[in-house]
Amino acid sequence: MLCFVTENMGLLCSKSRRYNDANTEENAQAAEIERRIELETKAEKHIQKLLLLGAGESGKSTIFKQIKLLFQTGFDEAELKSYLPVIHANVYQTIKLLHDGSKEFAQNDVNFSKYVISDENKDIGEKLSEIGGRMDYPRLTKELAQEIESLWRDAAIQETYARGNELQVPDCTHYFMENLERLSDANYVPTKEDVLLARVRTTGVVEIQFSPVGENKKSGEVYRLFDVGGQRNERRKWIHLFEGVSAVIFCVAISEYDQTLFEDENKNRMMETKELFEWVLKQQCFEKTSFMLFLNKFDIFEKKIPDVPLNVCEWFKDYQPVSTGKQEVEHAYEFVKKKFEESYFQNTAPDSVDRVFKIYRTTALDQKVVKKTFKLVDETLRRRNLFEAGLL
């Protein structure tokens, strides 16, 4: 009797007798989905989200790749191979930039003669320039590699390369040019180092989830790292989507104080970074977010300081050198660091001054440095969590 009643109760509740079975299945599915949502929401809460921000070519994506190498399984063979077209593309793009750049200098510069490409390389230059301008690039063959190499060794190109900061010559130039033989090999598979240097402009958002494995393996902290493109675009439209991230990792390439933007050749890159930094600091969505400032590309900065004084950048115009060599590099670095500190405090509202703000010196290509730096970031964020929970 009872089961008859309960059966019929079901009949009464559902719209139609025919769909009775389907409905319970749907209900079960719906319940399952709800349960899953609830579980994931709970899990989500424990995931610390980190956002990589910074101007273009500041090293965000390199940091991203490093984290992947350090704390995930790294790049498998398929992924490494997937970078091959990117690396070849970089080679073509770069040599084209240098070639076109040398022509420009040959036309406009006072000492034009040193930028004139030698006769035997002229045709090669034109050919490579044409290839570099295409949408799709041909595979890098041995012949092409040799041609690129001979152009690279041309005195005019070397002179042009010395003025690379006036063009948009990427940092990986020297490395790829010196490795052409290997890159053009028929069985070439990119190495980790090659992949770290490969330059592709990030569009959209990429993310990875990882857990830093420390000495106590059960550290349990889970991070999700987001990398967004760095070039000028409608940042203000999407930035608020990142409200509630645990920390913003703001990357700055300190070596680019004498370079101009890809998007706007009249704008100094450091000034652009300064403006971006200040803009990000003022965003309401980051009022309580910790800020980790990565002063990146220290290795290039180190080499540049003896030759190019900091004051070429307007922001650093009051810089005065005190010594030479390594001490001077340290002094210059401290100066830059202080400028960013100043900017931070000038653009932080008094009641936000309590948020965590730390500066790290990084060389994103150096895995050891990134690992050590990230350990410190992890420690800081954990202490912050304990502090906010009132346990510290």
Added chain:
Amino acid sequence: MPMYQPSKRDMVVGFEGGGDGQILDLDTAVKDGVLGGVDGGVVGTGVGEKLDLRKMIQELDLCEVPTVFICPISLEPMQDPVTLCTGQTYERNNILKWFNLGHFTCPTTMQELWDDSITPNTTLYRLIYTWFSQKYLLMKKRSEDVQGRASELVETLKKVKGQARVHALKELHHVVAVHATARKSVIDGGGVSVLSSLLGPFTSHAVGSEVIGILVSLTLDSESKKNLMQPAKISLMVDILNEGSIETKINCTRLIESLIEEKDFRSEIISSHSLLVGLMRLVKDKRHSNGICPGLSLLRTVCFYKEVKILLVSIGAVSQLVELLSGMEHECLELALCVLDSLSSIPEGRVALKDCVSTIPIMVRLLMRISESCTQYALSILWSVCKLAPEECSSIAVDAGLAAKLLLVIQSGCNPILKQQAAELLKLCSLNYSDTIFISKCKLTRTIQ
């Protein structure tokens, strides 16, 4: 049922009344706690008179010495006990002084002495000597243990990393905090440079805070201080100051202050936003008031430099400090006023002081309230502010009761320069008023008028 009962006459272990004749040597007697002082441990080997009793008493500096060892006159342990005819024992020098003052009584029993001889109490002396010797040897051994441990830890730190490093540092921190001898052995063993080398751009908070905690309790020589003044190390100290517990914050503050005292100090190291913001945070901390004085002390030291003054004003420290003055303890007040006075020496500082509404009333209130130094600073600040905008400020000041206070200063026993300054300020303020109005504002009594 025992046939023989030990005599209860002497309730002392080891001495049996009657003829059992067990005689214990002094060391054993004392060791077993005859006088309830020594707890196990060291076996005294009947040490010869090599250890000087006076030295031992001084070094040990114990609070709990058996009462029978104490001279009733000086309440100090006796080094040369002598007994009077009444049977009472005193320190020789003290009882002789008593006699020299013309008294011929026994101080404790008040009896008139029938016999002026004083007998050296050799037995008591022996007991005192043995008791102190045992304590002394125990202390020495413990101290050596501690020194050994400290040296061991310094060696360990040269080798280990990670969690082991943190543990070693924590232990060393504890040892050094408790035992002065450990500190010496750390310094002698080259520990300072080992610790210094652990500070760098990649030092974790856990390691850094312990190292700083240890360094701050050691006396550092010039060389070590110079080493610690490297920009990267100072940066680390500033970071840890901003993030650490209150104890860590105070340690960082003290360490940085000790480094500044060194000559060849480059002021640009401390003209750092992070440092000044961190110090202000420390000073404003309502939960932990023990950080206020160290924070203010360092602020006062760094305010010596002009760049720092400008920076400090730019982060809004002036109004923050002024607002804090009302709730401060006296020691802190003087420091805070010194900082504000220092800031009033630059134009930006003066403007900030003037713009802060509470400045004038609080300064007026503080005159002649706390100490002469406080009055001096408050006066100096008032002078700076009133000089900047005489009409506006003097009326506020006078309304707050400045005139009466200034008169107090002039009439007080303060130093003449201060009185002179008070007089000048009074003159400045009175310029805008007619005599009668001004006097009424002074709220003076008839007689003074």
